[in-house]
Amino acid sequence: MTTAASDLSEEVLSLTCKISKEHLLKAKEHGFSDCQLAYIFDVSDQDIRNLRKQYGLDSVFKTVDTCAAEFDAKTPYHYSTYDKENESVRSDRKKVVILGGGPNRIGQGIEFDYCCVQAVFALREAGYESIMINCNPETVSTDYDIADKLYFEPLTFEDTIRILEHEQPLGVIVSFGGQTPLKLSTKLEEAGVAILGTSSKGIDLAEDRKKFGALLRKLDIPHPDYDTAVSFEEAQEITGRIGYPVLVRPSYVLGGRAMKIIYSDDSLKEYVDQALFISEKYPLLIDRFLETAVEFDIDALADSTDCVVSGMMQHVEAAGIHSGDSTSILPYHNIDPSVIETMKEYTRRLAESLNVVGLMNVQYAVQNNKVYVIEVNPRASRTVPFVGKATAVPLVKIATRVMLGEKLSDLRKEYRLADCDELGMSHLAIKEPVFPFSKFLKSGVYLGPEMRSTGEAMSLAYDFPEAFAKAYQAANMELPTSGSVFISVNNHDKDERIINIAKKLYDIGFDLIATAGTQQFLADNGIECKKVFKVGEEGRPNVFDTIRLGKIDLVINTPLGERALHDEEAIGAASVMNGVPFVTTIEAAEASVQAIACLRQQEFGVKSLQEYAAYRQA
Structure with a gap:
């Protein structure tokens, strides 16, 4: 549909003088996106899009035969190009598009x-035709026999809106593919596309820190002190006001990329100087870091009138470790019931205020039994598959039906979700991350706010020690039942917890080895422990030699604050190279000791997911 010249904006009219239809077509044929052309001509993406529409230039779709003409392909896939013939035929079925x-x-x-x-x-x-848009050949969603129709296209506004114009779906689901499709929701909705599930307004309210902070104050929900900055001076003023340590990160990151815990002005300046992109639109986010807090991941299903808390996962590690790298327990373990009720209440208030339709994830930090909201994601989270399998409840299926207009209150009855607590689990599940450290020895093995895991394993049992021991085995980490344990903890961790850990290990027959400071602390508390040299100290063998010679069976080593000491990195590298299990937080050490005691007492049998899920049929 062409637009009369009189209706064109001044920007588009001036563009017609700079680039003719022939030149624009040639640029598009050579792969220039609207965004790239907008940058070249110093105009907006929309101006380039309007000019293309004025010229009548649109991409067409070509078909890739997934069966190589051997027989008729039931699900061919399509890609866009600037050509004359369009090979994608739109059906007359009711259809929904999913962004991967x-x-x-x-x-x-x-x-x-x-x-x-x-x-x-x-x-x-x-009964809907499902259309998938994704550009990752390594995913199941792009297999030829999954969706009714597949578009192998980049997840940009330009490419997505062209497919939607062609297919004319009833709506688009953006909340199952992580942050990438979520960022498109506002522009798609402004273009007249129906977003199924939580609206772009609700998504933006959760993503925009200032708007979200105002919402939390209105709901009287506590959160760590925070602010945003676009310069070192602003950042320094904020840290002076809220105090160190702080958690800093760029806006709209995924997987905790470039997130860091900062303890001083010098480290803050170094971080700001190295930041690739900070602006008024994408400022630096600065949060007060709650040391020693326990983190929780809460998954929930919601619609405009109802909310079901579907999973409450407690992180084994203290706050500061990315949720994707944390060992998670479902349901929670040894937590005050009042804290649980508070988190449930906050979750319901947030779901209602954000008008969540479908899935939602909330991250909390609990310090001295006070609950703080860290962030809310009005979309599916990376914990959904784990929770769905552990509880035997098809969370995504229920969320999809809610997005299509069904009432959660009706689905409660169908899936037996009424009057239950965390979906009524009668067992315990643990999610254990898997790391690629053996492939990247020089990357360091100590965890922080930036996600580093590349997979995860899951274990099920009826008590915590057995579940934790199974989780280690599933992640290819064999905990020892005898031998020697190396212990080196920072001054903050030299308290009753490490004393109890060392005493339990000593009592069941382990030999203890430690660096000077930890050895002295344990000896002062009546625990026999041998001393070993640090890597940088004079004298051999040092701790690196001891691990490399196979004389250590378990490493417990907690780094000190933000300092990545040479000795600690050497210990981690030696552990990885020699296949020695290691833990880097005191919380993981406590759990490991319980698991070792369990391994010494019993052998584990095999039980299927269906058997664990039998409680759902009771």
Whole structure:
């Protein structure tokens, strides 16, 4: 549909003088996006799009035969190009488009693809044609036999809106592919596209720190002190006001990329100087870091009138470790019931205020039994597959049906969700991250706010020690039942907890080895422990030699604040190279000791997911 010249904006009229139809077509044929052309001509993306429409230039779709002409392909896939013939035929069925997770990278992995695939299955059961847009050949959602129709296209506004104009779906699901499709929701809704599930307004309210902070104050929900900055001077003023340590990160990151815990002005200046991109639109986010707090991930299902808390996962590690790298327990373990009720109440208030329709994830920090909201994601989170399998409840299927207009109150009855607590689990599940440290020895093995895991394993049992021991085995980390344990903890961790850990290990027959400071602390508390040299100290063998010679069976080493000491990195590298299990937080050490005691007392049998889920049929 062409637009009269009189209706064109001044920007588009001036563009017609700079680039003719022929030149624009040639640019598009050579792969220039609207965004690139807008940058070249110093105009907006929309101006380039309007000019293309004025010239009548649009991409067409070509078909890739997934069966190589051997027989008729039931699900061919399509890609766009600037040509004359369009090979994608629109059906007359009612259809829904799902936006996938985009290219593969740490922080946006298979968890989101699982959600997309489960949504496809749910749409098929509901009688809809499912159309997938994704550009990752390593995902299940891009397999030839999953969706009814697949567009192998980048997840940009330009490419997505062109497909939607062609297919004319009833709506688009953006909340199953992580942050990438979520960022498109506002522009798509402004273009007249129906977003199924939480609206772009609700998504923006949760993503925009200032708007979200105002909402939390209105709801009287505590949160760590925070602010935003676009310069070192502003950042320094904020840290002077809220105090160190702080958690800093760029806006709209995924997988905790470039996040860091900062303890001083010097480190803050170094971080700001190295930041690649900070602006008024994308400021630096600065949060007061709650040391020693316990973190929780809460998954919930909601619609405009109802909310079901579907999973409450407690992190084994203290606050500061990215949720994707944390060992998570479902349901919670040894937590005050009043804290649990507070988190449930906050979750319901947030779901109602954000008008969540579908899935939502909330991250909390609990310090001295006070609950703080860290962030809210009005979308599927990376924990959804874990919670769905552990509870035997098809969360994505239910969320998809809610997005299509069904009432959660009705689905409660169908899926037996009424009057239950965390979906009524009668067992315990643990999510254990898997790391690529053996492939990247020089990357360092100590965890922080930036996600580093590349997979995860899951274990099920009826008590915590057994579940934790199984989780280690599933992640290819064999805990020893005898031998020697190396212990080196920072001054903050030299308290009753490490005394109890060392005493339990000593009592069940382990030999203890430690560096000077930790050895002296344990000896002062009546625990026999041998001393070993640090890597940088004079004298051999040092701790690196001892691990390398196979004389250590378990390493417990907690780094000190932000300092990545040479000795600690050497210990981690030696552990990885020699296949020695290691833990880097005191919380993981406590759990490991319980698991070792369990391993010494019993052998584990095999039980299927279906057997654990039998309680759902009771």
